[in-house]
Amino acid sequence: MENGQDALSQGNHGLHVVHKLGAKSSVHAGAQLGKTECINNVVGYMIAHAPGPALFVQPTIEMAKRLSKQRLDSLIHETPVLSEKVAPARSRDSGNTMFSKSFDGGILLLTGANSATGLRSAPCRWVLLDEVDAFPADVDGEGDPCALAERRASTFSRRKIILTSTPTVKDMSRIETEYLASNQMRYFVPCPHCGQMQWLEWKNIRWRDSDPRTAAYACNSCGAHIPEHHKSEMLRRGEWRATATAEDPRTVGFHLSSLYSPLGWKSWEEIVTEFLRAKSDPPLLKTWTNTVLGETWEEETGAKMGAEGLRDRAEFYPADEVPAKASIVTCGVDVQDNRVAIGLYAWGEGEESWLLNHFEIFGDPASKKLWDQVDDVIFRTYKKEDGTQLKVSATGVDSGGHFTSEVYAYCRERAKRGVFALKGQSQRNKPAIGKPSKVDINYKGQVLKNSAQVFPAGVDTIKTTLFARLKLNEEGPGYIHFHAAASPEYFKQLTSERQVVRYVKGFAIREWKKKPGDRNEALDCFCYSYCALNYLYMRFNRSTIFEQFAKAQEPKDEPQEQKRVESPYQPTRRRVSRRPSSSFVTNW
Numbered sequence: 123m124e125n126g127q128d129a130l131s132q133g134n135h136g137l138h139v140v141h142k143l144g145a146k147s148s149v150h151a152g153a154q155l156g157k158t159e160c161i162n163n164v165v166g167y168m169i170a171h172a173p174g175p176a177l178f179v180q181p182t183i184e185m186a187k188r189l190s191k192q193r194l195d196s197l198i199h200e201t202p203v204l205s206e207k208v209a210p211a212r213s214r215d216s217g218n219t220m221f222s223k224s225f226d227g228g229i230l231l232l233t234g235a236n237s238a239t240g241l242r243s244a245p246c247r248w249v250l251l252d253e254v255d256a257f258p259a260d261v262d263g264e265g266d267p268c269a270l271a272e273r274r275a276s277t278f279s280r281r282k283i284i285l286t287s288t289p290t291v292k293d294m295s296r297i298e299t300e301y302l303a304s305n306q307m308r309y310f311v312p313c314p315h316c317g318q319m320q321w322l323e324w325k326n327i328r329w330r331d332s333d334p335r336t337a338a339y340a341c342n343s344c345g346a347h348i349p350e351h352h353k354s355e356m357l358r359r360g361e362w363r364a365t366a367t368a369e370d371p372r373t374v375g376f377h378l379s380s381l382y383s384p385l386g387w388k389s390w391e392e393i394v395t396e397f398l399r400a401k402s403d404p405p406l407l408k409t410w411t412n413t414v415l416g417e418t419w420e421e422e423t424g425a426k427m428g429a430e431g432l433r434d435r436a437e438f439y440p441a442d443e444v445p446a447k448a449s450i451v452t453c454g455v456d457v458q459d460n461r462v463a464i465g466l467y468a469w470g471e472g473e474e475s476w477l478l479n480h481f482e483i484f485g486d487p488a489s490k491k492l493w494d495q496v497d498d499v500i501f502r503t504y505k506k507e508d509g510t511q512l513k514v515s516a517t518g519v520d521s522g523g524h525f526t527s528e529v530y531a532y533c534r535e536r537a538k539r540g541v542f543a544l545k546g547q548s549q550r551n552k553p554a555i556g557k558p559s560k561v562d563i564n565y566k567g568q569v570l571k572n573s574a575q576v577f578p579a580g581v582d583t584i585k586t587t588l589f590a591r592l593k594l595n596e597e598g599p600g601y602i603h604f605h606a607a608a609s610p611e612y613f614k615q616l617t618s619e620r621q622v623v624r625y626v627k628g629f630a631i632r633e634w635k636k637k638p639g640d641r642n643e644a645l646d647c648f649c650y651s652y653c654a655l656n657y658l659y660m661r662f663n664r665s666t667i668f669e670q671f672a673k674a675q676e677p678k679d680e681p682q683e684q685k686r687v688e689s690p691y692q693p694t695r696r697r698v699s700r701r702p703s704s705s706f707v708t709n710w
């Protein structure tokens with residue numbers, strides 16, 4: 123089959139990349155440019171010339187299934203050199219199934235980036251990651267699916283890790299990040315007029331009178347217009363050249379836009395036609411930029427809050443000291459593999475808030491020692507400016523990482539002291555805290571009497587609240603205060619995410635995203651701390667809660683009332699029945 127796609131990927135004019143692959147390679151390209159074909163060719167090359175165990179990851183299991191059925195099977199079937207090596211699917215013990223193809227000297231495993239189980243397969247010399255910008259940021263709470271898959275190859279000195287994708291949103295694109303860390307190869311072609319080697323850029327495409335039929339390429343050097351019929355010859359005489367020096371010389375990156383599509387596939391005329399149609403319609407223009415130019419889209423509506431700006435407005439109050447206007451302290455705990463991050467915030471009327479402290483405690487979350495140190499933080503007393511003392515009223519602990527059962531156990535034992543397990547929910551429009559579910563089940567499948575509870579935390583909602591509040595310029599309701607001792611890293615992490623718009627069938631969907639590889643624990647801790655404040659709303663009258671807590675802290679002649687509020691985690695039912703009060707929420 124000699125269509126444009128095959129011509130591109132099989133390299134009869136030199137665009138092929140198989141022989142230039144490094145230990146880690148990224149292919150950053152427009153859609154329908156034969157990128158998937160290219161990765162299929164890598165599969166073909168691997169089976170025929172460099173066999174070994176290989177893992178091929180698609181964004182989802184469903185897509186892996188489709189790839190296997192619609193592309194790989196026909197690739198193998200139609201290529202004699204491959205079908206000789208791969209056992210036919212019909213024979214029962216061939217080891218050839220939808221998700222696994224055995225061949226002489228190796229095995230090809232297919233999976234989706236949404237399956238942590240699939241990504242934890244045996245060690246693999248080849249790891250192929252296709253459409254990485256469509257991968258989830260986190261898979262089953264086990265972290266970045268790319269990192270999980272890449273780990274499979276770490277024991278092979280002659281490993282090949284290949285990432286491909288059509289890019290998406292600027293600063294949020296995995297493939298762009300990989301490409302920028304590479305030697306940034308571009309395909310240079312000669313100008314038929316002056317011979318100058320150059321890579322094809324959209325800004326050099328010219329047309330007259332809004333007529334796409336006049337599209338031509340203006341040479342970077344002599345300026346002469348190059349009609350499209352020269353393209354085949356230019357591509358044939360072209361070569362890949364690095365335009366940057368990679369930090370790791372084994373990292374190579376390829377970028378191709380649809381301007382390189384071979385004749386008969388996608389013409390410059392079509393590209394100009396599509397541009398003219400899309401130019402005043404942002405969703406269309408984004409798609410065009412991603413798929414035709416193979417470039418990321420800069421989101422103008424993104425709410426990116428500068429870490430610098432926040433640092434500039436930090437105030438001089440001591441860390442760990444509760445300002446006079448605050449009456450409640452909550453804590454958020456983010457659990458990582460070798461540490462916990464802790465965010466302590468004080469809250470006052472109208473949810474005006476103050477950062478008390480943010481820090482990390484290093485240690486093994488499976489060890490008691492680390493949790494003893496967390497106890498020290500959340501059960502100590504915090505001094506107010508006027509000398510009164512208060513304790514942390516609620517603490518939300520993230521149970522979404524690798525230490526779920528440790529977190530459950532820790533929170534179960536401290537439930538009466540306001541410590542609860544939570545799990546972040548990224549869906550939009552969820553409440554800051556939702557209805558808890560019981561999580562301890564015995565071997566018979568029955569819920570244990572003293573079961574731990576886990577509360578869903580609407581982190582998407584909380585982030586929207588946070589970023590809106592960070593924009594406030596005046597102290598008062600909603601305003602967030604920071605103390606000057608907070609580190610630059612704290613501010614960087616707090617503002618590590620931004621809202622990006624994804625278009626699905628023309629509808630804009632806004633979601634919070636962080637740049638792959640960036641840390642965001644300070645942001646998570648704020649979210650959990652705010653979730654903990656909302657946890658108190660389930661137990662106290664929201665409209666008077668700050669007043670109630672403030673009252674309880676004053677040494678006054680209402681000892682009974684004071685006692686009630688100071689220890690809200692005595693069995694609630696008894697308290698409420700003794701003196702039914704509208705100030706206690708009784709629905710839990």
Ligand SMILES: [Zn+2]
Nearest residue numbers: 313316341344
């Ligand atoms: Zn020229």
